[in-house]
Amino acid sequence: MNEIQFDTGHFEKRMVMNETTTPGYGRRGLGAWLLSCGLLIGGLGFATTSHAEMAEGFAEGSRPAPPSAEQIEAGKRVYFTKCVWCHGVDGAGDGPGADRLWPRPRNFNAGTFKIRHTASGELPLIDVDLFQTVTHGLPGSAMPSWEGILTEDQRRDVLAFVTSELVKDRSWQDTEFEEFHVLQLEKIEPVPPTAESVKRGSELVKEMKCIECHGLEGRGDGNAFNLKDDWGFSIQPADWHKCWNFRGSRQDAYNVKNIFRTFSTGVSGTPMPSFADNTTVEDRWHIANYVASLCERDKDVDIAGGNVTDEIAAELVAAQPRGIDPLTDKPKVDFVVPSKFVEGELPADEHDERWDLVDRRIVAMGGQITHKPRNFVTRIDDVWIQSLYNDTHISFMFRWDDRTKSVQEDEVDWEPYEVNLADYGIEEQPPGGSMFADDPEHPESIAAKQTAYQVFNDGLAFQFPIKWQELPAPRKPRYFWGDEGFPVDITKWTADGELKAYQGTGWDVDFDDRDDFTEELNVVKAEWTNGRWTVIVTRPLKGDYEEDAYIELGKYIPINFFVWDGHNGDVGRKMAVSAFYYLVLEPPIEKETYIYPTIAAIGLVLVEGWILTRRANRRKGKV
Amino acid sequence: MTWLKLVEGYMPMQMITELAICILVFSIINYSLKRAGMGLPKFWAGIFVWCFVNLFYLKYRIYPPIPFSVRAIYGTVAACGIFMWVSGSQQEWEEFKRPIINVLDAKTGMTKFIRTALLILLPIGLWGFAYNSFLPSFDEPIELRTVHPAPPATTKVHGKTYVLQTAANPYRVNPEGKYDQAYSNAHIVSQDMGRLMKDVKNPEDNPWDPNAKGYIKHVREGGEIFFQNCHFCHGDNLNGRGLWAFAFNPIPANFTDAGTIAQLQETFVFWRVAKGGIGLPGEGFPWASVMPPWEQHLTVDEIWKVIMFEYWHTGYYPRTWE
Structure with a gap:
């Protein structure tokens, strides 16, 4: 049974691609980096199969149609009104606001985008991934939700402009080098977040070495202080206890699907790799369930340094999500x-x-x-x-x-x-x-x-x-x-x-x-x-x-x-x-708190008796 | 209810429409059931409508939540309305109270059971309700704050005194360099295009054009200041939902709302920006506001520019004396 597959064909293709293309910022070294990552995490013990083209849960996606010139022009107006202040005139993430922001605004030029349904290293889906990013924003960064500010058409227009004019090193229309392998998130049956699943997830995050960066209890405190992104800016691992700050939380913080997606496709441009090639879909659900269960809930469950026992797992599963304020997308x-x-x-x-x-x-x-x-x-x-x-x-x-x-x-x-x-x-x-x-x-x-x-x-x-x-x-x-x-x-x-x-x-x-x-x-x-x-x-x-x-x-x-x-x-x-x-x-409860309600209840009993007697008398009178 | 989003600014209209649709749907169902000979009993229909409006709609749908006291008022009004509806004629009233009389008389086993249950449960329920209301509760106290307090006649910023009635934004100028609000109004972000620039190719409309001069160039400079200083609270949309809006109370002003800069004079905004939260009179809660006194961070020129940017970006005009 080769559930865990090390997908050599895929990586080889990437290596070749890497040597022959005019490289963009994000792509240079990506294949090699992915390979080394895969080797590191996957280890050498996995069976290799030649027939496997895609990681489990992915399917061939289609290429988006090129946008019309009118759409790009309309998007340009949106961009130069709303976006340019942080993302800059050339989309290099160097607008006037950028230097006081951390994380820094996205540099679009290399076509590297964090939150995707597409396989690691691939361009995102414009009408799904980028559209959702613009619609819901990226919590934990300065990127707000533009829903209600820009109409749906305007959001699509601005994406037409950004993807065709500001992404300079790669192109969605590049049939030679760009492929789209899309995570079939809506078609994959989720594993229910049971105590067993959460416990298995807590074991897997150790096996997969997630805890090296994210920390034993997932608070982002691992050996990660000096991590850097593709542009050399410092970056910190996510704190699993604050799901409302996950960049890919899509204004739906406790939804485990968001975690499953990020874990399956990775966060491009950062040290967070895709785990699609060395974990089964089922294992990915276990991990996602565990990570989601850590997000702060009504009860503060002590997870004992990540050594989750059956009792702890049961407690994690039983705890209820906290209310999220829809006006701020943070806990109420x-x-x-x-x-x-x-x-x-x-x-x-x-x-x-x-x-x-x-x-x-x-x-x-x-x-x-x-x-x-x-x-x-x-x-x-x-x-x-x-x-x-x-x-x-x-x-x-x-x-x-x-x-x-x-x-x-x-x-x-x-x-x-x-x-x-x-x-x-x-x-x-x-x-x-x-x-x-x-x-x-x-x-x-x-x-x-x-x-x-x-x-x-x-x-x-x-x-x-x-x-x-x-x-x-x-x-x-x-x-x-x-x-x-x-x-x-x-x-x-x-x-x-x-x-x-x-x-x-x-x-x-x-x-x-x-x-x-x-x-x-x-x-x-x-x-x-x-x-x-x-x-x-x-x-x-x-x-x-x-x-x-x-x-x-x-x-x-x-x-x-x-x-x-x-x-x-x-x-x-x-x-x-x-x-x-x-x-x-809060002062201790006083005696009156018990006395007055009792008097009221006795009063009601008397009233009931009175009503019943009256009704009975009336009926007698009628008879 | 995440599947039906409330759109900011349209909430009241949205809710009235929703309620109207619900009532219409209910009436249609009620009417067709009656035509089919299976009319809903008046008693249950009344209770259902009241529960739907008061317990469900007002409590769970409306956001931000309304306080219990206000809901109690609506509940009473709804109860009165329903009472009038069920007591439209003598016959309807008889029909309405029949289930109550039936339970009181308890002629069948079922009604007997209900009567006994009610006789026991009602006092217990009342006890619980009264106990709950006697328990000391510690809700957040309501503190009413004046958002736009009366401004002073003059304000002194960086050593110079500005008379609020006569001061003018020195950057709101036409190409001849004269103060000209009509000119600047003509070059704000266009309303009919969803608040976006009119023509990105025209240097008079596009602050990012290297040939931009005068008013529109100052707008860009104001925007740079805004996105280096103000957006942390007032947000990239200028709608008061910046990075840290969730942490502060009072919440940052929403400039896209017609109730803020759109109904204020530019000099009032100048005073508020320069003096910040600490410069508010008592009714504005100067102790609670984290709004910086911007004279500590910006020059007078920068303050004027950022104000002009706020009007340009939201597509509003400052109010004038005329």
Whole structure:
């Protein structure tokens, strides 16, 4: 039984093709690279068959008809209104916006496109793949969904222009060298996402070495920090726990078919290969089911470093997808963070069962773009928070995915309370990029610099207004470290183990140390494992009323969050921020909650009796 | 319901049409069933319509979701409407209440069973409902924010004072170099072509033409600034759905909406851009907005250019005093 086939004929053809064509950027070395990849992953133990032309699940596709001159002309207008700003006048991905973006906008010239139904190295299907990309956008990048902005015709027009004028090194009409082997996604019967399938998938991702880049738990934290794409820009492996950020998620994040497609055809231009030639369709479904099951759901299932047991697999399958907000295509955000009462000591680690008492909330994080130095790339776009309290203290558990553990090694010249670091050379990314840029490597762009920052501490901070009880609603101190007259209570944890209390009085004013309160703060746990930070901190509910926020029961207490990724060069004001949330300590249930409903129910029974008696009397009267 | 998309900007019309179609379909079915001699009982038809409108349509179809209190009002109105429908004549009313009387009288085994079940379940249900409503609930508090607060008379940017009533965009000029809104209006992205450029070959219409001069060249420069600074929040479509829109509250302004820059004067936009969120008066929630005070990042000229680009790209005209 040769289910796993090593398709020599296919690769040989590619090798020949490679030597004889005028090579384009994307094609040069692609065949050789694919071959080496296939050898690496497939190993030498696979049987080779001469009759196999295509990988399992693929069929011969048809060539698109060349677009009309009118369509190209109409598409040109769309392109020069909407697309040119990032993709540039020659489609080289070097528009004015490009240098501050990561991932960088696509360079169309080589005809290399990430999300395809076609076999690895082939051009995408224009009316399926590229049309869906324009329609649904590429989440996790700046490419938005153009549905509702451009009509369907306009989207097709602009693709006619891009594919015929801006893809310069290859052509869909090139009958000599371009072939289309299309994944038959709609015809292949999916394997249902059962616990067995998920468990098998978790084994396969180890066998196939997916975890080398994507990490043991799939948080994209593998040995992959220095990965580069075809253009030499740094690139990071997908975090399987955030399916809504998958480029190919097509505004349908939890749909396992998207993962099956990407796994079958690979992501062109990146180190992510196609696995079509060395996995069976069935195995690909198992892997896709496993990857989809890891995407964050209502319950946070501990997958124990990827060693998925039957019980874990069953839990993964039972967990329900989170609601995705159709306006943002991200998980829905609830701005109320609940905290629940527990008797006795607060939890000592994340395994304490009492965390199950309270919902975890997602805190959406965006780049700090209000004041200099602005942060145009956030490697951390959300933080999960849970909170419990007892008679004297409150505990927060923060968990967030961070591909790199960053602990500052070099001495820095500034003190921890200083906020204006421009004097020390911490500056924002210059705008760069104009329509006339010509250096294809863009060494000054943010995408080229991503792996070259000085490493600072990872960190997390949250702030409450001091004396929030006295604020006339909805007045709050400014979200960014308060303002004059409205100071804030800042608690900041950094990866070097420090947990400190500060007072903030403005975005550009150095913090004041609150040393007395700092002594009362406690880092219960701070651990980075498999691409995720788990930080549990406790603080007293009350301190000095004049300096420290009093945490009271049953009140809406404004809180907002800040997070730093040291490998992103985040320090000082360069970080990610959240909007205002409300912390609410839910008070224990009072007696009245039981008494009044009981009285109401008894009342209803009496009314029922009355109605029945009346009806019965009436009927008697009639009789 | 992902198979039936709500189109932004057309939601109310879409929903009224959908409801009208549903009612029409229901009436046709009801009528044809009646003609066929299998008319639906009035009682069940009434309950079905009410459940469909209130429980299903208003709760699950409308997006963003409407609060319970508003739904309760609609529910009451719908109930009144249905009540009027079923009590149109004495005969219809008798027909409507017959199932209720039948259950109360409990002459058959079935109605007896239903009566007993209802007598027990109703108090239990009421208890549960009351308990739920007595449980302290912590929904997000509603905070009303003024999106376009009253502007000041003057604003000082980079050391120079601008009178909002008389200031003008220095780049909104015709080829002679004079301030000319009629000229610039004629060269915005054409509305009838789906907001796209009129003629990509004409240097007066195409900001990317190397021969572009004056107004249209300044539009391109404004666009470059926009796509280096503003799109992170306001989006590549200028519709307020940028990369980080999901993280911020208040959400970034949607310039393609007729309620933002289209109904504002250019100088108002200038004031808002220059001073940012922190420069808002109290009713605009200056503490919550992440909108940068752009005077910290851009020159006055750059601010004027980016404003002009926003009008050009969305195809709107700034409001004027005339």
